[in-house]
Amino acid sequence: MAFLKYQADFLFSGTEILNSDAVLITNEKGMVETITTASEAGDDIQQFRGLLTPGFINCHCHLELSHMKGMIPEHTGLVDFILNILQLRHSSEVDILEAIANAEAAMKDNGIVAVGDISNNALTLSQKLRGNLQYHNFIEVSGFSPAIAQVRFETAMAVYQAFKTHFPESTVMVPHAPYSVSPQLFQLIDSVTAQHISSIHNQETKDENLFFLTGEGLFNKLYQAIGSDISTFFKPSGQNSLQTVIPQIQSPKKLLLVHDTFTSQADIDFLRQQAQDYVFCLCANANQYIENQLPPINLFRQNNCNIVLGTDSLASNHQLSILSEIQTISQYFPNIPLTELLSWATINGAKALNMASKLGSFNAGKQPGVVLIDSLSNNGGITTNSQAKLILPA
Ligand SMILES: [Zn+2]
Structure with a gap:
C-alpha cells in the first residue's frame, strides 16, 4: 500500500x-x-x-439555521435575538436546504470534520446522510410552560426517532436552555438520555441569572411577546440559572454547557460536587455577535475545566469556522498558548462527542x-x- x-x-x-x-x-x-x-x-x-x-471538531452548531446568515442585527442582546429567530424560522424549504448544503460544504472546506449539531426539526437529515461530515445529533426540546411538556416531548420524539434510525449511537434528546424548559419537560428528556452526552445553552446572557435569582429582567419581555403567562407556574429559585437546572439533568453521563458567558466561580464549584462530566463549549464569535461579550475563559483555565469550541449558527456568526473562533479568542486572550487552543479545537472536541477513537x-x-x-x-x-x-x- x-x-x-x-x-x-x-x-x-x-x-x-x-x-x-x-x-x-x-x-x-x-x-x-x-x-x-x-x-x-x-x-x-x-x-x-x-x-x-x-481536523477540527465543531461541538456546537445549528445547521438548520444556516439560511438566517446576515439577517439578524448584531449586539441586540439575547432576548431580542431569540425573538428574531422565532420570526425567521419560516423560510421556504428549498432555501433552507440549499443554505444547509452550502454551510456544510464551507465547514468541510475550512477544516471541520465533525459537528455536534442542534436540531429542532429533521431538515438537516438528508444532508447529514450524505456522509460529508460526522455528526452528533442533539435533538433539542423547549417549552417553559409545564402544560405543554408532554406535547413538546412527543413532537421532539418524532424528530429523535427519524435521526436515531440512521445515527443510532449519536442521537440524543437535549433541553434548549434553563429559561425555556419546565421541570416537567426536563424530567421527560432525562428519561431518554441515560448514560449519553447531553447539551444545554448555559448562561448566555446576564439576565438569565437575574431571572432565576429574582424573577426580574429582560426574559419577562420574551414570555410576554410569546404570550406565556409565567406567573401561574414560575417562581425564582434564588440561585443562578445553572445551579437551578443542573439537579434536573442527572441521567446523561456528560453535559456540554454551551456559551457560559456569565458562569461564575461559585457555579464551577457547584459543578464539582456533581457526579457528571461537564464540558465548557465556547462560541466566542456568537457571544460577540449577540451580546458583544466573551466568556471568562481564564477562569475556566484556572479551574482546569474541560474546554471545547463551537461556532453556533450562521444566525449569530459570520462564518462556521473553528479557526475563526481560535482567532477571536487569541485576539482577546493572547496569553493562551496555541497548543491549548488547538487541543480545544481537536482532541477535546473529539472526546466530548465520543469520537476520539477516530478523530482529534x-x-x-x-x-x-x-x-x-x-x-x-x-x-x-x-x-x-x-x-x-x-x-x-x-
Ligand atoms: Zn446555540
Missing part, C-alpha cells in the same frame, strides 16, 4: 506542536501510520508552509483528517490573516 507523507513548518499532533522535522505518514485512506523524522520518512514527502493539525489527534490508527493553517506569524502564531484548509478528509 502506498503512503501519504506530510511535512510543514509545524505539526500539531493533538497534544503538542512539533517542529519542521516531523513528518506525518498516513495510508491512502488517511489512516495515521506514524509521525517520524524527515530522514526516516524517505521520498515523496508533500511539503507545506504553515501548520498541520488534525494524529495517533496511529485514527483517521482524523489533515488541515493546513497558513500565513502564520514569524514565531509560528496564528494571525488574523491565517486560513484553514482541509487537505485530507477524515
